[in-house]
Amino acid sequence: MLGYVARRLAMAVGTVLAAVVISFLLVHVSDSTPGAVRLGPGATAAQVAAENEALGWNRPLVVQFFDYLGDLVRGDLGTSLIDGRSIGADLADRVPVTASIALFATILSGVVGVLIGVTAAVRGGRVSRVLMTGSGVALSLPAFWVGVLLVYVLAIQTGWFPATGYVEFAQDPGGWFTSLAIPVLTLTVGGAAIIARTANAGMREALAQEHIRTLRAMGTPEWRIRYVHALRFASLPVVSVLGIQFIALFGGSVIIENLFALPGLGQAGQFAAASSDIPALIGVVVVATVVVVITNLLLDLLVAALDPKVRTA
Numbered sequence: 001m002l003g004y005v006a007r008r009l010a011m012a013v014g015t016v017l018a019a020v021v022i023s024f025l026l027v028h029v030s031d032s033t034p035g036a037v038r039l040g041p042g043a044t045a046a047q048v049a050a051e052n053e054a055l056g057w058n059r060p061l062v063v064q065f066f067d068y069l070g071d072l073v074r075g076d077l078g079t080s081l082i083d084g085r086s087i088g089a090d091l092a093d094r095v096p097v098t099a100s101i102a103l104f105a106t107i108l109s110g111v112v113g114v115l116i117g118v119t120a121a122v123r124g125g126r127v128s129r130v131l132m133t134g135s136g137v138a139l140s141l142p143a144f145w146v147g148v149l150l151v152y153v154l155a156i157q158t159g160w161f162p163a164t165g166y167v168e169f170a171q172d173p174g175g176w177f178t179s180l181a182i183p184v185l186t187l188t189v190g191g192a193a194i195i196a197r198t199a200n201a202g203m204r205e206a207l208a209q210e211h212i213r214t215l216r217a218m219g220t221p222e223w224r225i226r227y228v229h230a231l232r233f234a235s236l237p238v239v240s241v242l243g244i245q246f247i248a249l250f251g252g253s254v255i256i257e258n259l260f261a262l263p264g265l266g267q268a269g270q271f272a273a274a275s276s277d278i279p280a281l282i283g284v285v286v287v288a289t290v291v292v293v294i295t296n297l298l299l300d301l302l303v304a305a306l307d308p309k310v311r312t313a
Contacts, residue, residue, distance in 0.1 A: 012294070012296070016290055020072065020285075027281060034051070035048040035050070088283070091287050093263070095264075097263055098253050098265040101180060101257075105183075108184060108185075108188045109191030110238070114195060114196075116135060117195065117203060118226075120132055122226055135197055138189050143186055163260075183259075191245050195245075198241045199238050202238060203230060203231070206230035211229070212225060253265065
């Protein structure tokens with residue numbers, strides 16, 4: 001197990017380093033320069049060149065990279081070229097917004113999806129067909145369309161939740177919850193459909209296993225066979241999909257955050273890319289990569305704990 005953990009840690013560090021190198025090189029091959037971004041379109045070529053020199057843009061690329069890597073190790077992500085704000089402090093405020101949406105949507109998707117998938121596998125027949133057909137329909141719905149529909153029903157018609165905006169937890173816990181409700185429900189619709197189909201397939205396969213038939217022959221109660229032994233067997237693919245779903249939601253939150261005006265990481269990345277704010281863009285990539293790598297590492301360890309065969313693969 002220790003060897004498995006060491007290999008995964010080494011892979012995680014390598015992934016983060018690769019993301020830093022790629023993002024650093026990509027921004028350096030672009031046409032934009034930090035001097036042009038900071039001074040704006042009204043600056044002359046001489047002013048831009050002087051600003052680039054002052055910012056160290058003309059130094060050798062290797063020197064710039066190792067300087068940036070050293071700052072990164074110390075937790076310094078630099079300052080924005082647009083307004084001079086601390087990128088690290090800004091992203092520290094934004095990460096909890098994106099993480100909250102992704103985490104709550106993943107948890108709710110898991111609960112609803114497992115209930116639907118297991119019920120369909122256990123009941124079978126017409127119930128299974130209805131539930132699986134419904135999950136197929138939910139899976140095909142675009143997230144932005146679901147979001148608009150939920151805003152119309154839950155915000156405009158009933159007034160239960162605000163349509164857009166974000167309230168910090170420290171400021172108003174109740175307002176924080178209601179500001180996240182519709183975005184989380186929007187992402188849960190498609191996520192629960194994926195989990196339902198995964199749980200249904202895993203549960204059907206589990207109930208057909210030889211050891212399940214042996215347990216029935218031994219007189220083990222049916223509820224224990226279904227919800228302890230079979231569900232544990234079917235949990236491995238569900239856990240894997242939930243981890244992948246969290247990663248996808250965390251890294252792909254741009255549409256939802258812009259739709260509901262949420263100050264998250266995706267919104268920051270879009271603004272940095274649109275304004276050519278090079279340090280901010282690299283900072284978003286690095287932070288998102290670190291979160292995704294940590295999540296993937298925890299997922300690998302959890303899967304290895306559930307399935308000993310993975311550790312020896």
